[in-house]
Amino acid sequence: MTKRPNFLFIITDQHRADHLGCYGNRVVQTPNIDGIAAGGTRWDKFYVANPICMPNRASIMTGRMSSAHGARHNGIPLSKDHTTFVELLRDAGYNTGLVGKSHLQSFTGLPATNQFEAKEGLTAPSAHLRDAYKNNRHSSDYDLEVAPNWDTPLAERTYGEFYGFNHVEVCADHGDQASGDYLLWARYQHPDFNTLVGPENALPDGNINAPQAWKTAVPEELYSTSWIADRSEAWLAEQADQDEPFFLQMSFPDPHHPFTPPGRYWDMYDPADMTLPASFSQGDLPPIKAMKEAMEKGTDPRDNQNPFAVTQDEARAIIALTYGMITMIDDAIGRVLKRLESLGLTDNTVVIFTSDHGDYMGDHGLMLKLLLHYQGIIRVPFIWNDPIAPEDRALDHGLGSSIDIAATILARAGIQPFNGIQGRDLFSTEPPEAIIVEEDSQRTMTGFDRPQRVRTVVTDRYRMSLRQGEDWHELYDLESDPEETVNLYGNTKFADLSATMSETMLRRLIDLQDRAPLPAYRA
Incomplete structure (x- = not known):
């Protein structure tokens, strides 16, 4: 019997595809990630199922769209009623570990943005009947990652199992605001650790002046x-002498904002050397104009999770700091890969690299994510390095989605997936004609008068995004207009293309309709 492979699954946060050397970036230094790509397969058209942290991480774990698993936005945990591919690995005898960011549950502790509101004159249902799901994920089982309450290690509160992981050491939040098990460790190493974090304790620097940067x-x-x-x-060292194969998810909370690379990584890149995106000064969609106007008037706080407009100097500074965070991650990956080799595990370990979504990073003069499905937001890196794979598949041009990760890992492990998985094995199946990206925001943001519901369809050549309740939509020819600056939607010359893309979207949405649960009757 062939020895079952190990897996090292590396995931970063808010990391767009073109912020890696192997994806064509000539400035950011990522030799270790580039090395993974050089010995493996790299997808150049790999898209998220949802451009927001929690829902897309839930889609990676389940191989299902957020409309199927229900974690539509940050603040809605992944239900334990939904099967994860890690549970199948564990069920098949794998040792499973998670080190770093999880974000399968909320960690802010903030009140919900949408709550059930009793209407005058009507009898309100009892509390347990106010949602379509009676298991509505509001119990203490879904408060495990709440950072303000994190006074003991997560492992001590999960009794040896967390969404399929039998080992967990979790880092919540981002930048020098990171918390969770990591913060417990940091405070143990440095009892006055709280005096080192945040803008109020920042070291002096007169060269950088940008939102959420210190x-x-x-x-x-x-x-x-x-x-x-x-x-x-440390966890990998424990696996070296084990008979069972392992799966380790090594999950970095950077290069997400706030932009706080430490030590030498802070000024590793000079903002003056950063090139602005070609689309920086372009874009006339309503929210872009509204965000730029808010920046000019000083009415946009720019200190939270919402996207905002930036000046040229701010964009260059944030790009430079982001590159610093990415290079620090690359150095950390290099250390782990060397350890893997020294333990004699390289020849049987599949190394995978991806991110949960991207960032505008100056596209159309914007920063962060949400609202607009430009390539910088929805296209992410995906690299698969398998020690037994042929070397002639260095670049894959087929469409891929984050829902495909689960099915591909299970196939390589020789494990049959569960009923209802919506992703495909990237190696044994043909790419679909289109990818669907879903977004259901929970709050109103600059440029809108309501929370947005967006559905995007991406083909080999085009991207179309339709919005609920708005009188404008988007359609771009990615071949002739890779910067997505010429919106073809509503142009009568492209009415046939709009109709074709709408039909393509509908067909793909039908493909993704849920096939679970299995019928209860017997044949």
Whole structure:
């Protein structure tokens, strides 16, 4: 019997595809990730199922769209009633570990943005009947990642199992605001750790002036990226003498905002050397105009999760800091890969790299994510390095989705997927004609008067996004207009194309209709 493969699944946060050397970036230094790509397969048309952290991470775990698993937006946990591919690995005898960011449950502790509102003159249902789901994920089982309550390690509160992981060491939040098990460790290493974090404790620096950016006083060795590498190395060392195969998810919360790369990574890149996206000064969609106007008037706070407009200097500074965070992650990955080799595990370990979504990073003069499904937001890296794979598949041009990750890992492990999985094995099946991206926002943002519901369809050549309740939509020819600056939707010359794309979207949405649960009757 062939020895079952191990898996090292590396995932970053808010990391667009073109912010890697192997995806054509000539500035950011990522030799270790580039090395993974050089010895494996890299997808150049790989898209998220949802461009927001929690729902897309839930889609990766389940191989299902957020409309199927229900975690539509941050703040809606992944239900434990939904099967994950990690549970199948564990069921088949794998040792499963998670080190770093999970974000399958909420970690802010903030009140819900949407709550059931009793209407005057009508009898309100009892509390347990106010949602279509009676298991509505509001119990203490779904408060495990709430950062303000994180006074004991997550492992001590999960009794040896967390969505299929039998080992968990979790880092919640981002930048030098990271929390969770990581923060418990950092405070143990440095009892006054709280005096090192946040803008109020930042080190002086007169060169950077940008929203959500400060020179952290946290040293490199105490920063979350270093901790994740350290703990991953330690867990891998424990697996070296085990008979069972392993699956390790090594999950970095960077390069997400706030932009706080520590030590030498803070000024590793000079903002003056950063090139702005070609679309920086372009874009006349209503929310883009509204965000730029809010920036000019100073009415947009720009200190939260909502996207915002930036000046040229701010964009260059944030790109430089993001590159610093990415290079720190790449150095950490290099350490772990060397450890994997020294343990004699390289020849039987599949190494996978991806991210949960992207960032505008100056596209159309914007920063962060949400609302608009430009390529920088929805297209992410996906790299698969298999020690037994042929070397002639260095680049795959087929459409791929984050829902495909689960099915591909299970196929390589020789495990049959569960009924209802919507993704495909990337190696044994043909690409679909289109990818669907879903977004259901929970709050109103600059440029809108209501929370947005968006459905996007991407083909080899085009991207179309339709919105509920708005009188404008988007259609771009990615071949002739890769910067997505010429909106073809509503142009009578492209009415046939709009109709074709609408039909393509409908067909793909039908494909993705849920096939679970199995029927209860007997044949």
